[in-house]
Amino acid sequence: MSVQPMNPFFKEIKKPVELTMTGNYAVAGAVSQTDPDVICAFPITPQTQSVEGLSDVVNHGKLKAAFVNVESELAACAFSTAACAAGARTFIATASQGLLLMAECLPMAPGWRVPLTMMISARAFNSPNLSIWNSWEFTLLSGMGWNTIVSENVQETYDAAIIASKISEDSLFPTQFVHDGFIISHSAQKFFAIPDEDVLKYTPRKPRHHINTDKTGTWGGIVTPDYFGEGRLALELEKNKVLPIMDNAFKEFKKMTGRSYHSIETYNLDCSSKTVFLTMGSMCGNILTWMEHNKDVGLIKLRTWRPFPTEQLRKIIEENNIEKIIILEKDDDLSGILPPVGQSVASALFGINVVLRSLIVGLGGRDVTKDEIEYAAKKMKPITDNRGKLYDYLGVRETKDKMWEVRF
Amino acid sequence: MAENKEKIPKYLVRFHGRGGQGAVTAAQLCSMAFDGPATCMPTFGAERMGSPVASFARMSKDYNQVRTNEQVYSPQYSCILDDTLLEDVDCTAGMVPGGYLIVNTCKPYEEIREIIEKNNPPEINVALIDATTIALEYLGRNITNTLILGALVKVAPQIFTLDELITAIADQFNPKIAQKNMDAIKTVPDATKIYPCDDKVKISFEKDYKKEWSHIGLGKLGAAELDKAGVWFTDVIDGGSARVNTGSWGVSYATFHPEYCIQCGNCVFICPDLCIEREFRDNKWQIVGVDEFHCKGCENCVYVCPGKKDKETGEKHKALTMVMKC
Ligand code: SF4
């Protein structure tokens, strides 16, 4: 092959270096730097190059890891959960239908408290049609107990691969890191890679529970009603400790690289209209470029999706006297109530006097442009209460010659 | 402050090529060569060898201008790797007035102008480069993606220099291929011919020319017209690629010789584009020919065709053979 995408990661990275790579290859590079023991994944568009890139680094010899080819995503998830339970630092990656096929296995890693790390290149589920393009499928399967962080661009997804590994091992809950399929996975952007030595110092190997002949145990055996509820509560109690662990991981990351991340990041909240967009992922970049010329709206960018940073969000809204929130989300669930991101935000803000609406945009890879952003901001202006319909679709055709009118 | 910021230029370049010609790599080299924040992306799709593809690069010293992850709708520069695309795709779509269309071609300017005029382009400059000849001479293959960037340097030296481009190429390719590309690229600026437009038209590097909702595809069916959402009845919508002339991509196509066909059906199952034509005759389905509009010349059918012996000569003949297009 004349183009060698993983070239920069074949040798030791000794000092911070600027690279230009696609999101998937950048993730492959980052994961290789965290020195995983087991990589186990089944290819699916638009995730494929992440594991392809890792297979290059393993094949080259720089990374000594077991690269396991499995026959399906269900096998990938089962195999990697088990490898992680056996004590290996383990990475998997998937998207869309692959995530659905993994679903049977997804709850086990949180249940066993094993620190698996997974990349998701967000892609629509196949309904009503097959689509290989971006929607947020992960929000529809986020009740499994996995930590989830979402990235805006290639730099963030490279960094997230490293941060996620630390969050997994510090919290002993598996962590997913998500970027928008194609939009980030296949876009080449400039980013700074971190020296190998720093990455290893940031993600040290720590002793933890694992399948072990010295200390034997039953992993996932059957329990009667005597124990199941207690087990769930035990998970909940530990899960409550994850957000501070994430904050700490972000803080240490800043110390190492100077790049500052938070579970929630805010821009221009003291704007005159007291109206903010709230969204995650690549769309934040689109909004920030638009905001260069539109100074009267702010942005709340969610980086941490699970566990949901409820207290932080409440504090931000109250302290900045935010009056209106326009949620932009790339998912819908035909539930008759707010779509997934709207559901989470509304329940987190329950009891706070704020007006909110959710707009479903960018489904199945439809681009979200300044047109949608401008329309949403304008549409929100006359809205003053939470009566009537709280969500609608934006940027779709009603008929051949007519756009669907948002009806709040 | 806001006033000042708008003056920092933002460069938008689009590349048109066919799958396999390296349009995506061109966009990537572009953003690597630029000294400052830059992103690039392909039009997102599953590309097949030969199908029309496009890619974009977005560059500006002001990070916030290129932070967006939108596709590029109004490029100042549109680079065409394969001049047959001019007929299939509107390569001037959305272009900024005063921008440059850069075409790899051996055709004369008048002929190119005539083709692009069909799409009513804005007032634009045209630059022509016979990159294919240079590529064949230096690389031994018709890969012109790096060379078209040499032409871009000639018409827009303010984006990046030839030296910066060469450094990017050295980073991206293995040393042998990189060296050949570098040798070839140095000959490009002199070989590029420019046909300027009215010099009163001033190009803008700040303004956004995207037409409102241009990405929504008005004219295609809307939600209210999709009867059962995921079920596409073919009386409402053309199923699949019926109108896509995949046959324009290949250099050859398959032809059918009924006298050698044993009706085994191998070809029907192997053809990736469903080009083997069948008819219901004498109470059974029979192979009757090849759909030349869609045959892209992959030769799979020829490979699997057993054929049979000629009665007179006793020689074995395949019932499918390839014919070169002239
Ligand atoms: S060469 Fe044969 S198999 Fe290939 S597209 Fe044409 S008819 Fe189909």
Ligand code: SF4
């Ligand atoms: S593979 Fe050859 S012999 Fe068999 S049906 Fe097709 S054309 Fe006829």
